[in-house]
Amino acid sequence: MKAVLTGSHFMLGDIACAEGALAAGCNFFGGYPITPATETAERMALRLPQVGGHYIQMEDEIASLAAVLGASCAGAKAMTATSGPGFSLMQENIGLGIVTETPCVIVNVQRGGPSTGLPTLAGQADMMQAKWGSHGDYEAIAYVPNSCQEMFDFTIKAFNTAEKYRQPVFVMADEIIGHMTERVVIPGPKKIKLVSRKRPKGKKNYLPFKPDKDLIPPMALAGEGYGIHITGLTHDARGYPVIDEETQHEMVTRLIEKIRRHAPKIWEFEEVETEDADIVVVSYGAASRSAGRAVNIARKEGIKAGLMRLITAWPFPEKRIKELAESAKAFVVPEINMGQISREVERFASGRVLSVTHAGGGMLSPEAVLQKIKEVAK
Amino acid sequence: MSAKGAGNEGKIETVEGHPLDHILRQDRLPHIWCPGCGLGSAMTCFAQAIERVDIPLKKQVLLSGIGCTGRIAGYVNVDSYHTTHGRAIPFATGLKIANPELCVTVFSGDGDLFAIGGNHFLHAARRNVDINVICVNNFNYGMTGGQQGPTTPVEAKTTTTRYGSFEHPFNLPYLAAAIGAVYVSRWTTLHCRHLEKSMEKALQKKGFTFIEIVSPCPTGFGRPNKLGEGLEELRYYREKSVIKNDASWDEMDLHMRGEEPIVVGDFLDTEKPTYLELEEQMLRKRGFMK
Ligand SMILES: Cc1ncc(C[n+]2csc(CCOP(=O)(O)OP(=O)(O)O)c2C)c(N)n1
Ligand code: SF4
Numbered sequence: 001m002k003a004v005l006t007g008s009h010f011m012l013g014d015i016a017c018a019e020g021a022l023a024a025g026c027n028f029f030g031g032y033p034i035t036p037a038t039e040t041a042e043r044m045a046l047r048l049p050q051v052g053g054h055y056i057q058m059e060d061e062i063a064s065l066a067a068v069l070g071a072s073c074a075g076a077k078a079m080t081a082t083s084g085p086g087f088s089l090m091q092e093n094i095g096l097g098i099v100t101e102t103p104c105v106i107v108n109v110q111r112g113g114p115s116t117g118l119p120t121l122a123g124q125a126d127m128m129q130a131k132w133g134s135h136g137d138y139e140a141i142a143y144v145p146n147s148c149q150e151m152f153d154f155t156i157k158a159f160n161t162a163e164k165y166r167q168p169v170f171v172m173a174d175e176i177i178g179h180m181t182e183r184v185v186i187p188g189p190k191k192i193k194l195v196s197r198k199r200p201k202g203k204k205n206y207l208p209f210k211p212d213k214d215l216i217p218p219m220a221l222a223g224e225g226y227g228i229h230i231t232g233l234t235h236d237a238r239g240y241p242v243i244d245e246e247t248q249h250e251m252v253t254r255l256i257e258k259i260r261r262h263a264p265k266i267w268e269f270e271e272v273e274t275e276d277a278d279i280v281v282v283s284y285g286a287a288s289r290s291a292g293r294a295v296n297i298a299r300k301e302g303i304k305a306g307l308m309r310l311i312t313a314w315p316f317p318e319k320r321i322k323e324l325a326e327s328a329k330a331f332v333v334p335e336i337n338m339g340q341i342s343r344e345v346e347r348f349a350s351g352r353v354l355s356v357t358h359a360g361g362g363m364l365s366p367e368a369v370l371q372k373i374k375e376v377a378k
Numbered sequence: 379m380s381a382k383g384a385g386n387e388g389k390i391e392t393v394e395g396h397p398l399d400h401i402l403r404q405d406r407l408p409h410i411w412c413p414g415c416g417l418g419s420a421m422t423c424f425a426q427a428i429e430r431v432d433i434p435l436k437k438q439v440l441l442s443g444i445g446c447t448g449r450i451a452g453y454v455n456v457d458s459y460h461t462t463h464g465r466a467i468p469f470a471t472g473l474k475i476a477n478p479e480l481c482v483t484v485f486s487g488d489g490d491l492f493a494i495g496g497n498h499f500l501h502a503a504r505r506n507v508d509i510n511v512i513c514v515n516n517f518n519y520g521m522t523g524g525q526q527g528p529t530t531p532v533e534a535k536t537t538t539t540r541y542g543s544f545e546h547p548f549n550l551p552y553l554a555a556a557i558g559a560v561y562v563s564r565w566t567t568l569h570c571r572h573l574e575k576s577m578e579k580a581l582q583k584k585g586f587t588f589i590e591i592v593s594p595c596p597t598g599f600g601r602p603n604k605l606g607e608g609l610e611e612l613r614y615y616r617e618k619s620v621i622k623n624d625a626s627w628d629e630m631d632l633h634m635r636g637e638e639p640i641v642v643g644d645f646l647d648t649e650k651p652t653y654l655e656l657e658e659q660m661l662r663k664r665g666f667m668k
Pocket of ligand 1: 488514520522
């Protein structure tokens with residue numbers, strides 16, 4: 001069986017995510033069933049053995065991410081897929097992945113929360129958890145798909161980014177996108193650009209955490225004879241624990257800079273009619289579909305509205321928000337939560353930010369967005 | 379060391395190194411463990427074992443969780459991973475499945491493996507993942523200051539059981555055998571030769587193996603429970619240990635007080651297909667593997 005199912009398909013979002021992972025070279029999946037992410041796991045259980053990979057159903061999400069990190073350390077392109085409660089359980093090991101610079105992909109098909117919340121209904125309320133969920137300072141990378149095609153495409157992007165920057169990367173989908181069925185076009189394998197982690201160029205002088213100029217260290221795998229030591233403790237370039245202020249400062253600064261310095265290359269967004277927009281609607285994921293419709297109607301009614309749709313929520317494309325803020329009168333931020341990314345927009349858009357909130361459980365309507373646009377336009 | 383005062387200048391032979399030096403990360407020594415702690419002996423046995431077995435050091439991977447025992451991964455000179463508290467077993471599971479050529483050992487404390495990590499231990503044993511788990515049981519949480527753990531015996535004093543522990547502890551070999559380990563043994567740090575042999579066996583055996591090492595923690599457990607310093611506890615082991623390979627499961631309970639024996643031995647050695655072997659079997663049956 002082929003890893004890349006080239007052709008045009010009518011496909012569920014969660015399944016498109018699994019197919020994207022396979023097209024990206026994923027050969028290890030460790031997970032624990034949870035609605036609405038289960039179909040990704042089920043698809044991987046079916047497909048991975050067909051392409052020589054391994055699917056393992058772990059005992060919980062803590063174990064799932066631990067297994068994924070272990071597999072990555074042995075050279076696998078590894079992933080897990082979960083939803084809110086599982087994402088909460090993964091947070092400690094997300095920190096381990098960050099500090100040990102272990103590439104992997106974590107898909108969160110968000111549902112309504114807090115707690116068990118709405119297992120079968122949508123939410124986008126884990127956006128801040130993706131940024132701040134694990135303890136300590138770090139920079140997150142998160143893609144937010146708004147179609148089944150993007151479940152496929154962004155999962156590939158997530159693998160490539162994880163490999164390139166050597167850290168866990170999130171796909172922050174939502175139940176609506178995970179559970180909708182749409183056309184997905186899968187290109188030929190040669191058309192899919194793949195990135196693999198940087199590898200040491202020989203054993204001489206190799207230090208596991210000595211970065212190159214781009215701040216990213218080449219990664220040696222278990223069993224290659226490097227005799228590496230990898231720890232979740234604060235460590236020096238050798239990977240040895242050093243518990244002092246200077247080492248902490250050096251390590252954390254580099255880990256953060258590794259992402260911040262490259263942020264302009266990582267962040268992605270899409271804009272519709274923002275050139276002359278008085279009102280910029282910033283949205284992402286399922287909510288951005290309603291946002292797009294609201295902007296269309298507003299334009300027809302003569303209101304100068306535009307849409308900035310986030311492709312990466314993290315790193316947050318702050319530079320672009322600042323630029324837009326120079327000419328726009330206001331920002332409207334519709335999302336299926338009580339105003340998480342809205343606050344982030346506020347940080348860079350000098351105060352004129354209005355959120356359109358929805359507690360979760362369904363789609364945010366275009367009318368709600370349009371109403372807010374009209375309120376601002378008055 | 380200076381030979382002055384010993385009155386035998388010239389007779390002392392200077393040794394350049396220890397035969398196991400290459401197995402330890404010299405640049406990380408001295409280690410952080412307290413005087414009298416059993417972890418040094420446990421590590422020495424492991425170093426001997428991994429050198430003796432017919433598996434290249436390059437293919438050996440050592441993992442641990444958090445705790446005093448968890449620090450062992452940082453001292454042994456093979457690829458090593460010091461993971462989060464309790465999660466070394468699932469980490470090792472992923473590593474082993476992604477590269478079955480590796481000989482994977484998890485070496486950690488009783489709290490790490492059986493409190494926070496208990497569930498992972500159960501499931502890895504049940505799956506018969508081909509990894510080795512070595513547990514240093516010092517009956518308490520050493521690193522965080524001697525609190526009660528899942529192996530603390532009834533009545534024992536710890537910093538969180540001031541009036542004596544009133545929880546029933548785990549009987550680790552019993553547990554391991556019940557949930558599917560293929561090899562189970564227990565030794566104290568006094569039984570160096572036996573322990574080494576057990577480790578050699580575990581390293582070479584296919585499937586989930588478990589070794590419990592009863593070990594002194596004078597700082598956290600020995601002093602408050604009148605077992606004294608490390609050396610005194612070893613004396614206690616000598617008096618109380620009984621080698622009994624066919625011990626019944628209830629005989630294996632550890633009380634660490636009074637006249638109760640410390641039953642040690644090679645308790646179980648059996649065979650069954652590993653996780654990867656079963657996976658392969660199923661896939662072959664369905665025609666996905668030649
Ligand atoms: C999630 C989490 N909880 C708590 C701790 C604190 N902690 C560090 S070591 C330890 C106990 C270790 O005990 P044990 O495994 O028996 O090892 P020992 O130190 O006795 O060798 C605890 C609770 C931690 N590091 N992480
Ligand atoms: S606290 Fe106990 S286990 Fe930890 S190093 Fe000291 S003696 Fe050993």
